[in-house]
Amino acid sequence: xxxxxxxxxxxxxxxxxxxxxxxxxxxxxxxxxxxxxxxxxxxxxxxxxxxxxxxxxxxxxxxxxxxxxxxxxxxxxxxxxxxxxxxxxxxxxxxxxxxxxxxxxxxxxxxxxxxxxxxxxxxxxxxxxxxxxxxxxxxxxxxxxxxxxxxxxxxxxxxxxxxxxxxxxxxxxxxxxxxxxxxxxxxxxxxxxxxxxxxxxxxxxxxxxxxxxxxxxxxxxxxxxxxxxxxxxxxxxxxxxxxxxxxxxxxxxxxxxxxxxxxxxxxxxxxxxxxxxxxxxxxxxxxxxxxxxxxxxxxxxxxxxxxxxxxxxxxxxxxxxxxxxxxxxxxxxxxxxxxxxxxxxxxxxxxxxxxxxxxxxxxxxxxxxxxxxxxxxxxxxxxxxxxxxxxxxxxxxxxxxxxxxxxxxxxxxxxxx
Ligand code: EPZ
Numbered sequence: 002x003x004x005x006x007x008x009x010x011x012x013x014x015x016x017x018x019x020x021x022x023x024x025x026x027x028x029x030x031x032x033x034x035x036x037x038x039x040x041x042x043x044x045x046x047x048x049x050x051x052x053x054x055x056x057x058x059x060x061x062x063x064x065x066x067x068x069x070x071x072x073x074x075x076x077x078x079x080x081x082x083x084x085x086x087x088x089x090x091x092x093x094x095x096x097x098x099x100x101x102x103x104x105x106x107x108x109x110x111x112x113x114x115x116x117x118x119x120x121x122x123x124x125x126x127x128x129x130x131x132x133x134x135x136x137x138x139x140x141x142x143x144x145x146x147x148x149x150x151x152x153x154x155x156x157x158x159x160x161x162x163x164x165x166x167x168x169x170x171x172x173x174x175x176x177x178x179x180x181x182x183x184x185x186x187x188x189x190x191x192x193x194x195x196x197x198x199x200x201x202x203x204x205x206x207x208x209x210x211x212x213x214x215x216x217x218x219x220x221x222x223x224x225x226x227x228x229x230x231x232x233x234x235x236x237x238x239x240x241x242x243x244x245x246x247x248x249x250x251x252x253x254x255x256x257x258x259x260x261x262x263x264x265x266x267x268x269x270x271x272x273x274x275x276x277x278x279x280x281x282x283x284x285x286x287x288x289x290x291x292x293x294x295x296x297x298x299x300x301x302x303x304x305x306x307x308x309x310x311x312x313x314x315x316x317x318x319x320x321x322x323x324x325x326x327x328x329x330x331x332x333x334x335x336x337x338x339x340x341x342x343x344x345x346x347x348x349x350x351x352x353x354x355x356x357x358x359x360x361x362x363x364x365x366x367x368x369x370x371x372x373x374x375x376x377x378x379x380x381x382x383x384x385x386x387x388x389x390x391x392x393x394x395x396x397x398x399x400x401x402x403x404x405x406x407x408x409x410x411x412x413x414x415x416x417x418x
Contacts, residue, residue: 002391002392002394003393003416003417003418004389004390004391004393004416004417005378005389005390005393005396005404005414005415005416005417006387006388006389006390006414006415006416006417007363007378007381007382007387007388007390007412007413007414008363008386008387008388008413008414009247009361009363009381009382009383009384009385009386009387009388009413010247010384010385010413011247011382011411011412011413012247012248012249012411013243013244013247013248013249013250013251013382013407013410013411013412014249014250014251014410014411015251015252015409015410015411016251016252016254016409016410017240017251017252017253017254017406017409017410018254018255018406019232019233019236019237019240019253019254019255019256020044020046020070020232020233020236020255020401021043021044021045021046021070021229021230021231021232021233022046022191022192022195022230022231022232022233022234022235022236023046023048023050023051023233023235023236023398023399024165024190024192024233024235025191025192025195025196025230025231025233026042026045026046026051026054026072026230027050027051027054027094027097028097028169028173028192028193028196029042029195029196029199029228029230030042030051030054030055030057030058030072030074031054031097031098031100031101031169031173032101032173032196032199032200032203033058033063033074033076034058034061034063034076034079034098034101034102034105035076035101035104035105035173035176035177035200035203035223036074036076036203036223036224036225036226037076037077037222037223037224037225038076038224038225038226039073039074039075039076039225040073040074040076040203040225040226040227040228041071041072041073041074041226041227041228042071042072042074042227042228042229042230043070043071043227043228043229043230044070044229044230044231044232044255045067045070045071045072045230046070046233046236046400046401047067047070047401047402048397048398048399048400048401049394049397049398050092050094050398050399051067051072053088053091053092053095054092054095054098055067055072056088057084057088057095057098058074060081060083060084060085060088061079061080061081061082061084061098061102062079062080062081063075063076063077063079076225078105078106079102079105079106082102082106082108082109082110083109083110083111084098084099084102084109084110084111084112085112086112086143089111089112089113089114090112090114092398093114094166095111095114096111096114096124096127096166096170097166097169097170097173099111099127099131099147099170100127100130100131100169100170100171100172100173100174101173101174103131103136103147103148103149103153103174104153104173104174104176104177104178105177107148107149107150107152108146108147108148108149109146109147110144110145110146110147111144111145111147112143112144112145113140113143113144113145119330119331119332119333119370124166124167126160126161126162126164126167127164127166127167127170128145129161129167130158130160130167130170130171130174131147131149131153131170131174133156133157133158134149134153134154134155134156134158134171134174134175134178134182135149135151135152135153135154135156135178136148136149136153136174137149152178152179153174153175153177153178153179154178154179154180155175155178155179155180155181155182155217155218155219156180156182157182157183157185158171158182158183158184158185159185159186160184160185160186160187160188161186162186163186163187163188163189163213163300164188165188165190165192165193165300167188168184168187168188168193168215169193169196171184171187171215172184172193172196172197172200172207172215172217173196175217175219176200176205176207176217176219176220176223177219177220177221177222177223178217178219179219180219181216181217181218181219182216182217182219183214183215183216183217184209184214184215184216184217185213185214186213187209187212187213187214187215188213188300188301189211189212189213189300189301189302190300190301191211191231191234191257191260191301192231193210194210194211194231195230195231197209197210197215198210198228199226199228200223202226202228203223203224203225203226204220204222204223204224205217205220205223206218206219206220231257231260232255232256232257232260232280234256234257234260234261234264234305235305235307235308235372235399236399236400236401237253237256237260237261237264237282238261238264238305238307238308238311238312239308239311239375239379239400239403240253240406240407241253241261241264241265241268241273241275241282241284242268242308242311242312242314242315242379243311243315243378243379243382243407243412244273244284244285244286245268245271245273245284245286245290245312245315245379246286246290246314246315246318246379246380246382246383247286247382247383247412248286248287248288248289248383249285249286249410249411250283250284250285250286251283251284251410252281252282252283252284253281253282253283253284254280254281255280256280256281256282257280258277258278258280258281258282261282262302263302263303263304263305264304264305264308264312265277265282267293267296267304267312268284268286268290268312270291270293271290271291271292271293271315271316271319272286272287272290272291273285273286273287273290289318289319289320290315290316290318290319290320290358291319291320291321292316292319292320292321292322292323292356292358293316293319293323294322294323294324295323295324295326296309296312296323296324296325296326297325297326297328298325298326298327298328298329299328299329300329303328306327306328306329306330306333307372308372309325309327309333309372310333310336310372310373310375310376311372311375311376311379312325313325313337313340313347313354313356313376314336314340314376314377314379314380315379315380315383316356316358317340317343317345317346317347317356317358317359317361317380318345318358318359318360318361318380318383318384319356319358320358321357321358322355322356322357322358323355323356323358324353324354324355324356325353325354325356326352326353326354327352327353327354328352331352333372334349334352334354335369335370335373336368336369336370336372336373336374336376336377337349337354339364339366339367339369339373339376339377340361340376340377340380342364342365342366343361343362343363343364343366343377343380343381343384343388344359344360344361344362344364344384345359345361345380346358346359360384360385361380361381361383361384361385362384362385362386363381363384363385363386363387363388363389364388364389365388365389365391366381366388366389366390366391367390367391367392368390368391368392368393368395368396369392369395370395371395371396371398371399371400372399373395374390374392374393374395374396375396375399375400375403377390378390378396378403378407378414382407382412382414389417393416404416
């Protein structure tokens with residue numbers, strides 16, 4: 002199995018070109034199932050979660066092509082209505098396809114998604130949303146059958162928590178439903194705004210982008226459309242944490258600084274100098290970060306849970322004590338055991354990690370999930386000696402050429418097959 006070899010001690014300097022957002026492309030690909038015509042998505046990252054999503058579309062009878070950064074989808078009636086068990090296991094966010102398939106065909110079948118590395122990852126809110134739009138849901142031997150013979154009907158949906166995926170499921174199921182849907186307590190992540198922009202371009206009637214109340218007037222059909230995917234704010238946050246760990250001065254290109262305000266605020270408190278351009282961020286980090294007394298991850302626009310592991314990795318060698326509270330997932334601290342192998346002094350109490358900054362040294366580490374793997378890379382860049390990271394297929398789920406991009410700004414990093 003390939004491993005990533007990182008030798009720390011090199012400062013990072015230069016330009017990084019951020020790819021399109023993984024967590025935007027996935028719901029956008031689900032949305033293509035609603036479009037009667039060709040769809041072109043530009044600025045798509047070449048990562049395995051996108052590859053898996055294209056396999057799902059192909060398994061539904063939809064032709065797709067991926068050339069350079071453009072994905073072309075031949076939007077037409079999906080022939081099949083089942084997402085395979087293998088697919089659900091590979092990528093639990095496949096659940097976002099259910100709303101589109103059900104809206105288009107009146108039926109959708111998935112396997113009950115297992116938990117994943119971050120915790121149980123239930124889909125109860127997705128199910129409640131689809132039921133409130135008129136679907137019936139039955140479970141039989143690990144399969145979930147969603148049906149809406151008479152089509153979906155608009156309704157008022159009160160989400161019990163601002164779930165990103167369930168908000169996307171509600172939008173995709175409601176956009177061609179009969180009547181109007183109002184989603185209250187909707188998630189406000191930028192990727193949801195990108196989905197709303199895409200759908201309105203295709204002929205939808207959705208208002209409330211970036212707010213926690215979204216109103217959707219059902220339309221009869223959506224057309225093919227071209228759309229440029231927003232930049233990946235979590236990839237950008239990863240490079241911000243990387244320079245925080247290794248020190249140096251980098252410029253991130255193709256970013257939306259407004260999407261990174263909470264991460265910018267934390268790293269500024271840690272001693273970085275950050276200036277925003279229209280679609281760039283310049284970040285200069287000191288030899289050693291200062292500790293940050295308290296950070297809590299919460300739904301957008303608060304500090305993003307997905308950036309937590311990388312920021313904690315960078316703070317593992319800051320001077321003094323930092324406290325990180327994980328406010329979203331039950332089990333997002335598995336990576337910390339790997340940082341402790343590198344000499345980090347971190348104590349976990351429930352969903353709180355108390356970090357006492359220490360010099361780090363290279364070690365043999367594993368990725369348990371996408372951002373946990375990225376955390377080890379960030380720590381290794383600022384550690385003395387060499388780190389060998391295994392299970393790097395997790396990294397390939399969400400980062401397009403991470404090691405190449407880091408090597409271009411001076412990191413000593415390569416993949417050993
Ligand atoms: C999305 O996952 C992202 N994935 C995650 O990114 C991100 O961490 C998460 O939002 C939070 O921002 C994609 O967009 C593909 P949620 P999602 O529904 O939609 C609970 C990464 O690293 N919940 O907002 O699954 C859930 O257990 C990934 O790129 C229910 O209880 O997240 C969690 O505790 C990791 N019932 C909380 O809500 C439900 O039906 C937030 O989950 C759904 C969710």
